[in-house]
Amino acid sequence: MLTRSERETRPGRARLTVLLRVAGAGLLIATGAIHLDLYLTGYRTIPTIGWLFLLQVIAAFGLGPTVLAVGRPALAGRLAAAAGAGFALATLGGYLLTVWAGLFGFKEVRTTAGIVAGVIEVAAFAVLAALALAPTRADPTTARAAFPTVIPPAIARTGAAAGAAVVAAALVLLGVALAGAGSPAPAAAGAGAGLRTVTIAGTAVLANARGFTLYSFAPDTPTTSRCYGSCAAYWPPATGTATASPGLPGRISTITRTDGTRQLTYNGHPLYTYIADAAPGQANGNNINLNGGLWRDVPVS
Numbered sequence: 001m002l003t004r005s006e007r008e009t010r011p012g013r014a015r016l017t018v019l020l021r022v023a024g025a026g027l028l029i030a031t032g033a034i035h036l037d038l039y040l041t042g043y044r045t046i047p048t049i050g051w052l053f054l055l056q057v058i059a060a061f062g063l064g065p066t067v068l069a070v071g072r073p074a075l076a077g078r079l080a081a082a083a084g085a086g087f088a089l090a091t092l093g094g095y096l097l098t099v100w101a102g103l104f105g106f107k108e109v110r111t112t113a114g115i116v117a118g119v120i121e122v123a124a125f126a127v128l129a130a131l132a133l134a135p136t137r138a139d140p141t142t143a144r145a146a147f148p149t150v151i152p153p154a155i156a157r158t159g160a161a162a163g164a165a166v167v168a169a170a171l172v173l174l175g176v177a178l179a180g181a182g183s184p185a186p187a188a189a190g191a192g193a194g195l196r197t198v199t200i201a202g203t204a205v206l207a208n209a210r211g212f213t214l215y216s217f218a219p220d221t222p223t224t225s226r227c228y229g230s231c232a233a234y235w236p237p238a239t240g241t242a243t244a245s246p247g248l249p250g251r252i253s254t255i256t257r258t259d260g261t262r263q264l265t266y267n268g269h270p271l272y273t274y275i276a277d278a279a280p281g282q283a284n285g286n287n288i289n290l291n292g293g294l295w296r297d298v299p300v301s
Helices: 004-040 049-069 074-100 112-132 153-179 230-234
Strands: 195-200 203-208 215-217 252-256 262-266 288-290 293-297
Touching: 004 049, 004 074, 004 112, 049 074, 074 112, 074 153, 112 153
Parallel strands: none
Antiparallel strands: 195 203, 215 293, 252 262, 288 293
8 A cells, every 4th residue: 555655756756757767768759840841951861870770760750659659568668668767878879970070971060950969869768767767656556566666766767867878978079079170171171282183983074273173053043153051161162362283174173252353263163172081182071962952073075
């Protein structure tokens, strides 16, 4: 039989559990919606990353309703919450990895969507970890249940402390990653010192003086660049003077960007490098539909 204290605390615990389930499910669906928007607006064309984004969307939209719907039995509810917490932490880890070092030839930069998604994923982990460790409502089905259906208070306190430490560490890592995510790509440095060609997959394409592949952006015009803000963080404009290597065919010129810098053009195409090209001779940005249009390397003939 329940004591008076247990009877008084049961409604409060039940309400807290429901609130955690609703919040956790909502946060998972929110991060799924952000990834779906990014997938539909360009990430689907990025090799490997596109499929990973689609899997994240499917997982988020699957786990969210599951966390909301599965409350009983207690073990199933804990497992659903733990799966959701693990998913949120793994998704955040993947984002931090793409910001720091790149993943499968793709490097992330600081964007509003990325910041919002990162914060949501930290919050989702915190809420779902708390739900996974929440006290179980006492009833005949749990009276003699063992761990993990019923979690002893000592283990719950240890888990809560560990979860809080993970949340704090995740927030610090997210802040550190975002603080350095907007720095210029190494490929852009010295881009205006001259143009040259490099051979990629048997085709001669345009490159800057350091050998980094240069790209054209379909929405651009011969006199205007359409790539600014976060777009220019992914695709740093090739700036400088119209200097070509000897023997390079084609017409080389410059246009003036809105900040007054001079951007190189080749045969009427404003030129850009790509943040995910970590070494000369790479062309990770070729045939990617991102930031509002299609990107291609520039063949030289």
